[in-house]
Amino acid sequence: MAVLVDLANTIAEFRKLKIAADAAIAFVQHGPYSLEELQVVADDNYEEFSSYGEFYKDLTFAERLEKRFGRAGDGQQYHHIVTQGGVNEDKIPPELLQNTDNVIPLPTLLHEAVNAEYSELMAGTKMTKYQWLQTQPYDVQREEGLKILRELNILK
Amino acid sequence: MNIEDSIIKLGKRLDDWCEQSLVAVASRHSPGRTEALRDGLDIVTTLNLLKTQGLATVSKLLNHLNGAAEGERASSLIRAFEFAAKLAATLNDELLDTDGYNKVVLCTDEVAEALDAIGSGRAALAVLLDHNDARVRAFAGAYLIELIPERVVPILREIEVRTASNSAASTAHWTLLRWEREGKHSNTT
Numbered sequence: 001m002a003v004l005v006d007l008a009n010t011i012a013e014f015r016k017l018k019i020a021a022d023a024a025i026a027f028v029q030h031g032p033y034s035l036e037e038l039q040v041v042a043d044d045n046y047e048e049f050s051s052y053g054e055f056y057k058d059l060t061f062a063e064r065l066e067k068r069f070g071r072a073g074d075g076q077q078y079h080h081i082v083t084q085g086g087v088n089e090d091k092i093p094p095e096l097l098q099n100t101d102n103v104i105p106l107p108t109l110l111h112e113a114v115n116a117e118y119s120e121l122m123a124g125t126k127m128t129k130y131q132w133l134q135t136q137p138y139d140v141q142r143e144e145g146l147k148i149l150r151e152l153n154i155l156k
Numbered sequence: 157m158n159i160e161d162s163i164i165k166l167g168k169r170l171d172d173w174c175e176q177s178l179v180a181v182a183s184r185h186s187p188g189r190t191e192a193l194r195d196g197l198d199i200v201t202t203l204n205l206l207k208t209q210g211l212a213t214v215s216k217l218l219n220h221l222n223g224a225a226e227g228e229r230a231s232s233l234i235r236a237f238e239f240a241a242k243l244a245a246t247l248n249d250e251l252l253d254t255d256g257y258n259k260v261v262l263c264t265d266e267v268a269e270a271l272d273a274i275g276s277g278r279a280a281l282a283v284l285l286d287h288n289d290a291r292v293r294a295f296a297g298a299y300l301i302e303l304i305p306e307r308v309v310p311i312l313r314e315i316e317v318r319t320a321s322n323s324a325a326s327t328a329h330w331t332l333l334r335w336e337r338e339g340k341h342s343n344t345t
Contacts, residue, residue, distance in 0.1 A: 116254040121261040122330050123298035
């Protein structure tokens with residue numbers, strides 16, 4: 001029985017991998033993109049959200065974003081250009097993180113590549129890029145966040 | 157074949173595998189699925205073996221001549237740093253292996269700390285600023301920028317601008333950014 005469960009899980013993982021790979025291939029074929037092309041709404045429809053909103057206070061931002069704009073899509077995830085969590089959670093007002101300018105959908109596989117970039121240690125510091133960037137002001141975090149997307153050929 | 161070449165070859169194999177076998181692995185009915193899975197498993201096993209060998213080599217050099225004359229010990233540590241810098245960069249550039257890269261970077265930290273305990277300290281790494289491999293120069297620069305910025309900054313700037321997008325350019329960029337943002341340049345310029 002356990003073997004059957006393992007097999008079912010493995011097949012499910014492969015199916016997810018196939019969906020993620022298809023999404024990444026389709027995305028890359030049409031890239032790189034401008035930031036505006038990746039945002040869920042046009043600039044003049046900018047929206048921001050408070051993490052403490054009365055109606056959705058029990059939901060994560062990703063869930064609220066899905067309620068408002070729909071799911072990121074099969075094999076896709078939402079990415080925060082200026083990262084959420086860590087020190088930023090207390091340092092940066094939620095409205096600056098949870099808005100349509102800062103959050104973009106990316107294929108899961110590419111999102112993992114972006115996350116891997118942030119997880120790299122900075123030689124000589126004992127800190128990851130994610131940790132060190134969060135010691136910097138919002139503008140620097142955003143500029144470097146966009147640079148990472150450009151280097152991965154996601155953004156123009 | 158040395159470890160660096162083996163990793164480059166493995167990276168090529170991984171690219172080919174992704175291109176040719178990913179669909180077969182993900183498809184329930186593909187006749188080539190078993191073979192594709194076997195190849196994928198072999199790539200992962202080979203990568204783990206190469207990483208283990210690479211880290212063992214760094215560790216051996218790190219502990220080599222422990223207790224010997226300072227000059228000999230420093231030479232061994234500099235060789236460890238040079239090897240680790242190349243290994244980290246190759247893992248990152250060829251395989252996007254962040255986990256492996258981070259493990260090797262922790263080794264370069266250990267080498268720098270071991271050098272700090274003897275002779276002229278990590279300043280001994282300055283010899284690597286003239287290395288013909290930009291990846292080694294960039295790594296050495298990251299550990300020396302606070303000690304000899306007047307020498308390191310121009311080297312890193314050149315790597316950042318002239319080197320194609322790879323781990324050498326990335327190391328140079330992030331080291332310079334950190335140095336500038338933390339205001340350390342104001343004391344030397």
